[in-house]
Amino acid sequence: MNDILPEQSPVWQYLESTVNDVLSAYGYSEIRMPIVEQTNLFKRSIGEVTDIVEKEMYTFDDRNGESLTLRPEGTASCVRAAEEHGLLFNQMQRFWYQGPMFRYERPQKGRYRQFHQIGVETFGMGGSDIDAEVILLSARLWKRLGLLDSVTLQLNSLGSNEARAEYKDALVTFLSAHKAQLDEDSLRRLDSNPLRILDSKDPQTQTLLNDAPVLSEYLDEESRQHFSELTSILDSAGIAYEVNPRLVRGLDYYCKTVFEWVTDKLGAQGTVCAGGRYDGLVKQLGGRPTPAVGFAMGVERLILLLETLELIPEKVRLPFDLYVAAEEKGLQSKIVLLADRLRDECEGLRVRVHCGGLKNIKQKAQQSGAPLVLLVKESDNQQLCGTIWHQDEPVFDLTEAQMLAAITEYYRA
Numbered sequence: 001m002n003d004i005l006p007e008q009s010p011v012w013q014y015l016e017s018t019v020n021d022v023l024s025a026y027g028y029s030e031i032r033m034p035i036v037e038q039t040n041l042f043k044r045s046i047g048e049v050t051d052i053v054e055k056e057m058y059t060f061d062d063r064n065g066e067s068l069t070l071r072p073e074g075t076a077s078c079v080r081a082a083e084e085h086g087l088l089f090n091q092m093q094r095f096w097y098q099g100p101m102f103r104y105e106r107p108q109k110g111r112y113r114q115f116h117q118i119g120v121e122t123f124g125m126g127g128s129d130i131d132a133e134v135i136l137l138s139a140r141l142w143k144r145l146g147l148l149d150s151v152t153l154q155l156n157s158l159g160s161n162e163a164r165a166e167y168k169d170a171l172v173t174f175l176s177a178h179k180a181q182l183d184e185d186s187l188r189r190l191d192s193n194p195l196r197i198l199d200s201k202d203p204q205t206q207t208l209l210n211d212a213p214v215l216s217e218y219l220d221e222e223s224r225q226h227f228s229e230l231t232s233i234l235d236s237a238g239i240a241y242e243v244n245p246r247l248v249r250g251l252d253y254y255c256k257t258v259f260e261w262v263t264d265k266l267g268a269q270g271t272v273c274a275g276g277r278y279d280g281l282v283k284q285l286g287g288r289p290t291p292a293v294g295f296a297m298g299v300e301r302l303i304l305l306l307e308t309l310e311l312i313p314e315k316v317r318l319p320f321d322l323y324v325a326a327e328e329k330g331l332q333s334k335i336v337l338l339a340d341r342l343r344d345e346c347e348g349l350r351v352r353v354h355c356g357g358l359k360n361i362k363q364k365a366q367q368s369g370a371p372l373v374l375l376v377k378e379s380d381n382q383q384l385c386g387t388i389w390h391q392d393e394p395v396f397d398l399t400e401a402q403m404l405a406a407i408t409e410y411y412r413a
């Protein structure tokens, strides 16, 4: 669980505001859910025999003896909230959320116990058009951030529950005949969650899987059609993708479309965004049947990627535009008021005022990192006059009106 220090938070704000712009462009509305939910919500949605529920949840009893869990993801909470407030029945909804999620995983680069997701969930739309929309939305975000060339879209269809059950049987029959070649984890999953074996990183298991039955051959007609419509929209939009027949995802609620955006620039934790369709979940949690599709991106991973590729615009890291300081004693209150006048004149100008001792003030102001520095003193007739420093170029002896004009001009430029 990490602190996000002041030096780092401008990068978070940059990412969040870029995501915000893109989500607005698609007409999505923000929803904010609590960080804690009843434990059963996650067990019933993510699945009892998934890694998350089996070993990664932060679960505790409250003072009433009720079992609560720090949310490990946002989809279940979003469905719970939307259903509880009557936002689903007979409606089409496009929501987004952001915030911390909690999983007791082995921490490593790109994998933390408290991490942050920005997620999108849509409800009431069962067609491939909305699947395409959420993928286009994410692609637009990568483009805005300069990441489009560094991420790859992996796509698969899990088909209907029936098709998947039939495939599961075929896979188990095949793998049971080759148990000796399975790694320990896969052996354990053979009974509990055999589809997850497709995700195994073990080389011997992977080789074995080359000869295993393939999910796409078991797809029902409707899912096949849905997938082919989706890929054709993506083709028309010029979005490149790889069909990965082994992509199954680690949460149980998916059906039909699943996808992940992955990068090879971050090492083992290369999935920056992942999601898919979950048409059965609302009903499973007590609502009426409601088709749904969504995704969530990992904010820490996106920031790591932006930093690795040096894609964070330089100005993002500047905490302020102008540093204002007095050059001589006794002017402090005037400086505070002058800075506020500057804020009135230039809406959005970020001004930091030097408070405290004036020793080496010129040096301190220049080391503040601000692109503009204003040093102020008083003229003989008690008017403020100042020197503006911009990229080591001083302009001396400006009257107050001239200071305001110069700073406004720099700021607008």
Ligand code: HAM
Residues within 6 Å of the ligand: 072, 073, 074, 075, 103, 105, 110, 111, 112, 113, 114, 115, 116, 117, 119, 120, 121, 251, 271, 272, 273, 274, 275, 276, 277, 293, 294, 295, 296, 297, 298, 299, 300, 301
């Ligand atoms: P997920 O694949 O479990 O899906 O997580 C989505 C993303 O969150 C991952 O691709 C990754 O970027 C990030 N992430 C997950 N675990 C960690 C971690 N321990 N540390 C850092 N980042 C992490 C879900 O959570 C689904 N709710 C996505 C979804 C929404 N599907 C439909 N709607």
